[in-house]
Amino acid sequence: MKKKQYIFISVNGNRTYKNSLSLKEMQKFVGGYIEKVGNIYCNEDGISLNLKRNNIYPEFYGNIIIEQ
Secondary structure (H helix, E strand, C coil), X not given: CCCCCEEEECCCCCEEEEXXXXXXXXXXXXXXXXXXXXXXXXXXXXXXXXXXXXXXCCCCECCEEEEC
């Protein structure tokens, strides 16, 4: 079985790679409650919190996490 990898992408495009993470780590990185859209985790209140658009994935607001 292939182990999952997670790519943390900040608003400005910086990337960090991790092989495991906890719910707390995810919530801390996205800045609140998480929402999963396909294989991407984002802040579920990103628009109402006025988070900046993500430079790499502009359809999302704030930091995101991609699950591979």
